[in-house]
Amino acid sequence: NAGVTQTPKFQVLKTGQSMTLQCAQDMNHNSMYWYRQDPGMGLRLIYYSASEGTTDKGEVPNGYNVSRLNKREFSLRLESAAPSQTSVYFCASGLWSHEQYFGPGTRLTVT
Amino acid sequence: QKEVEQNSGPLSVPEGAIASLNCTYSDRGSQSFFWYRQYSGKSPELIMSIYSNGDKEDGRFTAQLNKASQYVSLLIRDSQPSDSATYLCAVLVGGGATNKLIFGTGTLLAVQP
Numbered sequence: 001n002a003g004v005t006q007t008p009k010f011q012v013l014k015t016g017q018s019m020t021l022q023c024a025q026d027m028n029h030n031s032m033y034w035y036r037q038d039p040g041m042g043l044r045l046i047y048y049s050a051s052e053g054t055t056d057k058g059e060v061p062n063g064y065n066v067s068r069l070n071k072r073e074f075s076l077r078l079e080s081a082a083p084s085q086t087s088v089y090f091c092a093s094g095l096w097s098h099e100q101y102f103g104p105g106t107r108l109t110v111t
Numbered sequence: 112q113k114e115v116e117q118n119s120g121p122l123s124v125p126e127g128a129i130a131s132l133n134c135t136y137s138d139r140g141s142q143s144f145f146w147y148r149q150y151s152g153k154s155p156e157l158i159m160s161i162y163s164n165g166d167k168e169d170g171r172f173t174a175q176l177n178k179a180s181q182y183v184s185l186l187i188r189d190s191q192p193s194d195s196a197t198y199l200c201a202v203l204v205g206g207g208a209t210n211k212l213i214f215g216t217g218t219l220l221a222v223q224p
Contacts, residue, residue, distance in 0.1 A: 033212075042216035043155070043199065058211065090154055098143050098203050098210060102154040 002026055004103035006091050012109045013081045021076040021106050023091030029101075031094040032074035033058075034066060036087040037105075043090070049074055081110045114138060115202050117215035125223050130187040132218050134200030137181065143203035144176060144183045149217065150196045159185060190222045 004025045013019055025032065034046040035058075045058030047066040055066050063085060065077045074093075078085060086109050094100040116135045124130045132146075143162050147155035161167045161174040161183065173186040183202075187194055197217040205211050 040216065043214040045211055048211065098212065099145065099157055099160055100201075100212060101157060105154050 004091055004093055004101055006089075006103040006106050008106060009104065010107050012111065013078075014111055015082060017081050018077065018079050019081065019108075020078075021089055021091075021108075022073070023075065023103060024073045025091075025093040025101075025103075026072065027093060027101065028071070029093035029095060030071070031098075031100075032068065033092040033094065033100060034064075034074070034076045035090045035092065036060065036085075037090060038087050046076065046089075081108075083110045086110045113215075114204065114213045115200055115215040117198075117200050117218045119216060120219040121221045122218055123221045123223060124190050126190060126192060128190050130190045130194065130220055130222070132185040132187075132198050132200075132220065134183045134185075134202075134215055135181055136183070136200075136202045136213075138202065138204045139178075139181065141178075141202045141204055144174070145201040145203075145212070146172075146174060146183075146185045147199040147201060147214075148196045149199060155199055187220075190220075192222045192224050195220055195222045 007022045030051045033048040035043045044060050049055045049068040052071045067075045089106045091103040092100040146159040149155045159174040161176045167174045171188045175184045199217045200215040201212045
C-alpha cells in the first residue's frame with residue numbers, strides 16, 4: 001500500500017516549456033487535490049476532483065490544467081511554465097470525512 | 112482577514128514541556144478541523160481531526176475546538192525534539208461538493224533538548 005505517489009520528485013524547466021505532474025493513489029479515495037506550497041503563503045489549492053469524471057478550480061488555477069484519468073490518477077499540466085510557477089506541488093487524496101493524505105511532493109523550478 | 116490564521120512562530124519549548132499551538136478561522140459555518148505536521152522538506156502528515164466542540168485526545172496530542180470563539184488549538188504534552196516541525200491548521204469551508212480545506216501558513220515548533 002503505497003498511499004499517494006507523485007512523479008517526478010524534482011524538475012527544472014525553462015520558461016515556456018510544458019510538463020505534466022503525475023499523481024496516483026491506492027487508497028480507493030474518491031477525492032483528489034493538487035496544491036502548491038510557497039514560503040509564507042501556505043498550501044493553496046490549484047484544482048480538485050471530488051469524484052471520477054469531475055474537476056473544479058481551486059484558489060489559484062491560472063496557468064494549470066488537470067485530468068482525472070480514472071479513480072486512481074489525477075494529473076496536473078503546466079502548458080507554458082513561468083517563473084511564478086516555481087514551487088513545491090503536492091497531490092492529496094481524501095475521504096468522505098475530508099481527511100486528506102498527501103504525496104511526497106514535486107519540487108519544480110522554472111528558470 | 113485571512114480565512115485561517117496561525118502565528119508563524121517559531122514557538123520554542125523545552126523538552127518535556129507542553130506546546131500549545133493556536134489557530135483562528137473566519138467561516139462560522141465550518142464544521143471540520145484538522146492538524147497536520149510537516150517536517151522540513153517533507154509533505155504534510157495528518158495528526159488530528161476534530162468535529163465537535165471540546166477536547167479530543169490521541170496519545171500526547173490533544174485538539175481543542177471552540178466554535179463560538181472560532182478557535183482551534185493543538186496541545187502536545189511531554190514535547191520531544193522529534194516534535195520539532197511546522198504545524199498546519201486546516202479548516203473545511205464551503206458546502207456539499209464544493210467543500211475545500213483552507214490551510215493556515217503554519218506554526219514552526221522548536222523543542223529544545
